[in-house]
Amino acid sequence: MSTPMYRTYLDEDVLPYFFCPGCGHSLITNHLNAALVKLQLDPHKVVIVTDIGCSGLADKYFTTNAFHGLHGRSVTYATGIKLADPQLKVIVLMGDGGCGIGGNHLINAARRNIGVSVVVFNNFNYGMTGGQHSVTTPVEGITSSTPFGQLEKPMDICQTMAVNGASFVARIIAFDKQLPDILATAIQNDGFSLVDIWELCTAYYVPNNRFSKNMLENTLSGLNFPTGVIHQSARPEYTQAYRQSVAKEAGTVPMPVRPIPVKYASQLKRRIEIIIAGAAGKKINSAATLFCRGAVLSGLWASQRNDYPVTVKSGHSVSEVILSHEKSGYTGISRPGLVLLLYKEGLPIVKPHLIEMAAEDTLIVNSSLLPLETKAKVIPIDFSQTGGWANKKEFWAIMALAKALSSMNIYPLEAFKEAVAGRAEFAEDNLAAIEAGRM
Amino acid sequence: MRELINGAQALVRGAIHSGCDFFAGYPITPATDILLYMIHELPKVGGTAIQGEDEIASMGFCIGAAMTGKRVMTATSGPGISLYSENIGLAIMGEVPMVIVDVQRLGPATGGATTVAQGDIQFLRWGTSGGYPVIVLAPSNVAECYSLTCKAFDLAERFRVPVFLATDKETVLTLSTVDEDEFMAIPVRERILAPGDGEFIPYHATTTDGVPIFSPFGGPHTLRFTTSTHDERGQLTKSPEKVRRLNERLAGKIEAHVDEISMVKSDLQAGAETLVISYGVTAQAAEEAVANVRKTGKLISSLTLDSLWPVPQEEICAALAGIQQVIVPELNLGQYRLEVERLAGDGVEVKGVNRVDGELISPQEITQEGGLL
Numbered sequence: 001m002s003t004p005m006y007r008t009y010l011d012e013d014v015l016p017y018f019f020c021p022g023c024g025h026s027l028i029t030n031h032l033n034a035a036l037v038k039l040q041l042d043p044h045k046v047v048i049v050t051d052i053g054c055s056g057l058a059d060k061y062f063t064t065n066a067f068h069g070l071h072g073r074s075v076t077y078a079t080g081i082k083l084a085d086p087q088l089k090v091i092v093l094m095g096d097g098g099c100g101i102g103g104n105h106l107i108n109a110a111r112r113n114i115g116v117s118v119v120v121f122n123n124f125n126y127g128m129t130g131g132q133h134s135v136t137t138p139v140e141g142i143t144s145s146t147p148f149g150q151l152e153k154p155m156d157i158c159q160t161m162a163v164n165g166a167s168f169v170a171r172i173i174a175f176d177k178q179l180p181d182i183l184a185t186a187i188q189n190d191g192f193s194l195v196d197i198w199e200l201c202t203a204y205y206v207p208n209n210r211f212s213k214n215m216l217e218n219t220l221s222g223l224n225f226p227t228g229v230i231h232q233s234a235r236p237e238y239t240q241a242y243r244q245s246v247a248k249e250a251g252t253v254p255m256p257v258r259p260i261p262v263k264y265a266s267q268l269k270r271r272i273e274i275i276i277a278g279a280a281g282k283k284i285n286s287a288a289t290l291f292c293r294g295a296v297l298s299g300l301w302a303s304q305r306n307d308y309p310v311t312v313k314s315g316h317s318v319s320e321v322i323l324s325h326e327k328s329g330y331t332g333i334s335r336p337g338l339v340l341l342l343y344k345e346g347l348p349i350v351k352p353h354l355i356e357m358a359a360e361d362t363l364i365v366n367s368s369l370l371p372l373e374t375k376a377k378v379i380p381i382d383f384s385q386t387g388g389w390a391n392k393k394e395f396w397a398i399m400a401l402a403k404a405l406s407s408m409n410i411y412p413l414e415a416f417k418e419a420v421a422g423r424a425e426f427a428e429d430n431l432a433a434i435e436a437g438r439m
Numbered sequence: 440m441r442e443l444i445n446g447a448q449a450l451v452r453g454a455i456h457s458g459c460d461f462f463a464g465y466p467i468t469p470a471t472d473i474l475l476y477m478i479h480e481l482p483k484v485g486g487t488a489i490q491g492e493d494e495i496a497s498m499g500f501c502i503g504a505a506m507t508g509k510r511v512m513t514a515t516s517g518p519g520i521s522l523y524s525e526n527i528g529l530a531i532m533g534e535v536p537m538v539i540v541d542v543q544r545l546g547p548a549t550g551g552a553t554t555v556a557q558g559d560i561q562f563l564r565w566g567t568s569g570g571y572p573v574i575v576l577a578p579s580n581v582a583e584c585y586s587l588t589c590k591a592f593d594l595a596e597r598f599r600v601p602v603f604l605a606t607d608k609e610t611v612l613t614l615s616t617v618d619e620d621e622f623m624a625i626p627v628r629e630r631i632l633a634p635g636d637g638e639f640i641p642y643h644a645t646t647t648d649g650v651p652i653f654s655p656f657g658g659p660h661t662l663r664f665t666t667s668t669h670d671e672r673g674q675l676t677k678s679p680e681k682v683r684r685l686n687e688r689l690a691g692k693i694e695a696h697v698d699e700i701s702m703v704k705s706d707l708q709a710g711a712e713t714l715v716i717s718y719g720v721t722a723q724a725a726e727e728a729v730a731n732v733r734k735t736g737k738l739i740s741s742l743t744l745d746s747l748w749p750v751p752q753e754e755i756c757a758a759l760a761g762i763q764q765v766i767v768p769e770l771n772l773g774q775y776r777l778e779v780e781r782l783a784g785d786g787v788e789v790k791g792v793n794r795v796d797g798e799l800i801s802p803q804e805i806t807q808e809g810g811l812l
Contacts, residue, residue, distance in 0.1 A: 014674075047656050049503075060663075060674060065656045067506065068665040069499070070525055076496045080503025083487050084461055085657050088507070105499075108492040242489075246482035254480040255452040257619065259440035289443070289614060296443055296616050304614040310468065310552045329580060329723035331613050332799040 009036040009043060011063050018057055022206075024174040024199025025121055029058050031174075032091075032119065035183035036064075041089055049078040051094035051102070053128045055121035058093050072102030075109045078116040086239040089187060092118040097126045099157055100135035106157075106194075110166040112238040113191035119183065120157060120194065123201035131204025138219050142208045154223065157196045162231035167191035169231040173216050174199035182229070191237040263418070266298040267409035271324040272337040274404075275353060276397055277346025281313035284342075287397035288319035290430070293419035295323045298411035303331045307349070316345040323410065338408070339376070340400045341365045343393070362408060364400050379407060381437075389436050398430050399437025406438040413438060440619050446584035446611035447472040449622070450540065450604070451480060453588030454512050457627040459538070460486035461509035463500035465493055465519060468552040469608040470542040473514035494522035502526060505535045506664055508630070508655030510592060514540035517559050518549060520566060527601055528567035529666040531689060534599040534642070534651060538591045543607040545797055554797035555608040557719055557770040561777075563603050564748045571686075572693040574700055575603040575748040578610060579722035582621035587702075587745060589625035594700060596628050598692055599650055605747060607770070609720045609799065635659035642685070643671040649692035693749055701751035704743040705758060711738035712763040713811065716755070716779055718744040721768045721800055728805035732812060739811065750778050759783055766809040768792040768800045 010033050019025045036046070046064035050056040052071035059066035069077045078090045099106060099120060109116060125143045126132040132145040136157065141150040162169045168189040170182050174197050186193040198216050200206050209215075220227060276291075278284040285306050292302035300323045309315040320333045336353050338361065347369060354363065357376035365372065367380035381400060384390050389399065398420070405413045413434065420430040451473060454462075462477040464470070477488040487504070491497035494515055501511040515523065520541050530537060545551035546558045563575050574594050578587040584606065591602040633639050633652045639660035644651045654660045663673030668685060670676045693700070706729070707714075713732075717725035722743045729741040742758040744751060755778075759765070765783055767776040773791040780789045792808045794800050806812045 043661055044659070045657060063661060065661045066663045066665075066673070067503070067656075068667060069502075070529055070666060073495060073499045073526070076491070076499025077503035077506075079496070080461075080463070080500035080505075081507055081656060082503075083489065083500060084504035084507040084509045088657050104492055105496055108496065242487065249482035250485060252483045254455045254483040255448060255476070257440075257442060259442055259619070261440070292443055292614060292616075296441055301441075301616040302443065302614070303616065305609060306612065308553055327616070327618075328727070330727045330799075330802055331609065331615070331723065332801050334801060334803065 004037060004040055006037060006040055006043065009033050009063050010061050014061050017061065019054065020203045022200065022202035023054070024123060024197070024201070025054055025058060027174045028119065028121055028179075028197055028199065029061060031179040032183055034180035035187060038180060038184045039187060045087060046089045046091065047078070047081050049074045049081070049090060049092045051092070051098035053095040053097050053126060055093050055095040072098050072100075073105065074098060075102055075105040075116065075118065079109060079112070079114050082115050083239055083242070086115065090116045091187060092116060094118065094120060096120065096122045096124060096134040096136040099155065103135070107160065107164050110161045110164040110192050113165050113167050113235045114238040115190055116192055117186045117189065118194040120196045121199060122157070122196055123199050123205055125201055125205045127201045127203055131201070131208060138223070141205070143204070156225065157194065158225070158230050161194045165192070165235060166194055166231065167233045167235050168193035168229070170229045171196040171198070171225060171227045173197070173227070175213055191235055260293060260296040262297065262299040264298040264412045264415040266295070266300050266325070266411040268300060268323060268325065268411065269409065271322065271328065272410065273333045273335065274321040274323065274338045274340070275333060275336045275350055276319045276321065276340045276342070276401070277350045278317050278342040278397060279345035280308060280311060280315050280317040282317065282343065282397065283394045284317040284397050285319050287401060288321055290398070290419045290423065291401045291416065292321060293422070294416035295411055297415040297418055300325060300411060301327045305331045316349050318346055318349050336361065338362045338364070338404060340397070340404065341369060342396045342400060344369060362404070364403055366396070379403065386436055389433065395429060395433035398433040402434040402437035441616050442619070443614055444581060444617055445614050446578070446581045446606060447476060449581045449584040449617070450588050450606070450611065451476040453585040454538070454592070455480060455484060456624070457589045457592035458510045459512050459592065460484060461501065461504040461511040462486070462488040462513065463491050463497040464513050464515060465491050465497050467516045467519050469544055469612055470514045470516045470519070470540065472612065473540060473542070494519040495526065498523045498526040501537055502530055502533070502535050505537050506656050506662070508658070510536075512538040512540065514542065516542050516544045517546050517562070520559060520562065524567050528569060530601040531567065531571045531573070532666050533664050535601065536595040536599050537601050538588070538595055538604065539601050540604045540606060542611045543605065545795070551797050553608065555720060555770060555799065556795065556797070557607060557721065558774070558795070560605060560747060560771065560774040563605055571689050572749055573603060574598070574600060574693065574746070575605050576702065576746050577605045577719040577744065579719050579743060579745070580610065581615040581617050582623070583745065584610065586623040586625050589627055590702065593625060593627040596630060597650070597699070598696070599653065600693065605719060607720050632658070633660060640671050641673045642669060644688060648696065649688045697749045697752065700746055700749060701754055702745035703751050703754040704745065705754060706741040707758055708738045708740050710761070711740040712761065713766065713809070714740040714742060714758055714762045714764070715766045715768070715805065715809070716742045716744065716758070717768055718747055718775065721770060724800050724802045725768055725805055728802035728811065731802055731806060735812060737811070747775065752782060755779065755782050759787065762787060764809070765789045766792060766805060766811070768805050770794055770800065
């Protein structure tokens with residue numbers, strides 16, 4: 001048998017370990033080294049990501065890459081590293097504390113089945129901060145923050161990972177001779193893997209609970225927690241699945257420029273502020289955008305500012321459009337020259353404007369909302385008399401805008417038609433709505 | 440040629456032109472459009488874009504990806520910046536080049552999701568524990584959403600820090616007509632990598648300007664990244680000398696290079712006694728107000744800040760020469776006015792025009808409240 005290229009992954013310059021005498025972390029770190037020696041991975045292609053707590057000290061002993069991050073977030077850095085460079089072997093070392101604060105990330109990493117291996121240094125308490133209880137502290141366990149005994153049920157990390165999609169899950173005690181092999185299998189696993197290693201915290205949990213190696217085994221059997229390889233499945237690994245799902249996109253132009261040529265002449269005399277007021281879900285915003293495109297086709301500068309509540313298909317939807325021959329920066333409305341009021345939901349928004357409008361201004365309004373207090377010239381549209389359009393409320397904005405163009409000097413109706421035809425979605429219906437609305 | 444485009448589209452285009460190839464984010468109004476554009480567009484250039492399980496995860500993904508050598512960006516709004524806070528500190532400490540977009544909405548807390556505001560300006564500056572300097576740029580229109588995104592990637596590269604884009608609901612979501620000439624391309628510098636041979640010390644700043652040379656995970660060197668106080672090799676330390684050197688270098692690499700970061704639009708009139716200082720969406724109204732005042736024959740100066748942090752002190756002081764009155768319009772209760780007051784000193788009246796009701800400040804309000812017309 002040839003000599004292995006990498007005889008150890010531990011850095012002689014940093015040894016010996018700084019862990020407490022008898023702490024399980026020394027055992028696990030040795031076993032992880034043995035697993036890496038077994039696998040003979042290039043240390044440049046291995047990243048050990050550590051969480052916070054005593055387990056977070058372990059990365060410094062390794063000659064691989066190391067990332068020491070925030071408490072509970074180790075799995076997120078590991079996910080980012082793997083997503084960015086799937087060639088890397090990414091191994092997370094975290095304590096039972098990290099499993100609590102970072103539980104959401106563990107669950108989602110398992111759901112993704114991302115190719116990251118998590119090694120849990122599970123000693124039932126927070127060693128570094130003085131032995132407080134964690135999500136894995138056994139019921140009745142004495143810790144500095146449960147001096148009268150733990151009341152919360154310990155989390156079954158392994159089952160949580162297994163039911164949420166992890167592809168390799170194992171539980172083992174730190175003294176088990178199988179540990180290097182189990183760790184090697186976990187690291188070699190394509191998708192998400194987790195090894196929950198039960199061990200002793202000789203600084204706190206052992207003295208506070210007269211805990212021992214025997215009691216580790218008794219606690220496991222008392223909880224009916226199985227050991228060994230608990231779960232294996234062959235789901236696709238996330239980065240591979242992602243690359244496959246987006247492969248057909250490669251090579252197409254991102255964010256292409258969609259220039260709008262000037263093909264028409266606008267008859268607009270001066271800058272006009274327009275409010276299109278309606279209800280959410282009635283294509284107010286998209287009608288306004290098509291109207292703006294028609295304006296740009298006619299050589300105008302257009303801006304469109306939308307206002308809506310947080311609800312989706314209910315409440316008001318208002319678009320404020322400014323058209324001008326010159327470029328203007330400020331996109332707010334002071335006094336609209338044209339208001340299109342289509343549904344009652346928009347009325348509270350435009351009411352103050354209607355009162356301020358003067359005789360030279362125009363209100364195009366759904367006639368069912370009349371009478372309204374305003375000095376503006378009123379052009380009513382009785383949508384109930386528009387035949388088939390009476391029930392197609394989502395085209396009323398297009399119809400009203402066509403009415404505005406046919407009755408006012410803004411820009412040619414033809415430009416609006418071209419804008420509508422240029423957008424494949426609903427083009428035919430929108431063109432018909434323009435014809436119906438211009439009358 | 441003209442385009443009808445919003446700030447989110449311009450920003451995403453700027454990011455991709457800057458070589459951005461990794462994005463992670465979590466849906467939040469009014470920043471969601473950036474997430475969705477990235478999910479659609481990045482695969483086209485071989486990049487990766489993903490929705491994290493929350494904001495914390497999204498920041499973590501970005502940081503991990505950045506350290507493999509990707510050019511990364513994330514986007515959120517104020518509540519998301521709150522959740523980014525601890526990782527912002529990590530990005531400063533670990534020296535992670537990345538771009539963070541804040542599409543500001545009205546706060547505090549969940550506040551007004553669909554409502555414009557500029558309430559995060561001091562929050563971005565002081566948004567993580569320890570109080571280390573950050574870089575914040577503030578586009579004031581759609582075209583600048585493109586160019587300042589490019590600039591943000593360049594500065595992230597230059598200083599190995601998170602660079603913020605302080606935008607807002609209106610700047611990002613309002614559609615505008617933009618001429619192609621307005622999209623100013625700002626070149627993003629190439630990443631300089633540590634030479635493959637010889638020893639690599641991850642936090643050793645080889646040059647005098649305090650920025651260590653980059654080497655990615657998976658590259659020719661093994662890399663030790665840490666968020667804890669560390670020596671040049673990335674090992675934890677409590678040695679006062681090493682701790683001091685690290686912390687002073689993290690601050691100094693920004694503070695000693697303010698001149699490389701400062702970006703303003705200085706439109707000064709000789710003899711003017713009034714100066715309007717503005718940034719972001721409010722600058723649109725401020726510039727229009729200044730133009731209106733000038734139409735009446737009065738003299739007035741305008742300074743638009745494209746970079747907010749570090750404070751472009753030299754440019755602000757130059758604009759303050761001979762000025763009696765400064766108007767600072769902001770969609771908050773006067774956050775940046777504090778910096779202007781500090782620089783203006785006694786004898787100069789600094790007046791805020793402020794709104795926190797979700798409405799924009801109009802040019803008329805600036806001229807009226809400033810007593811300009």
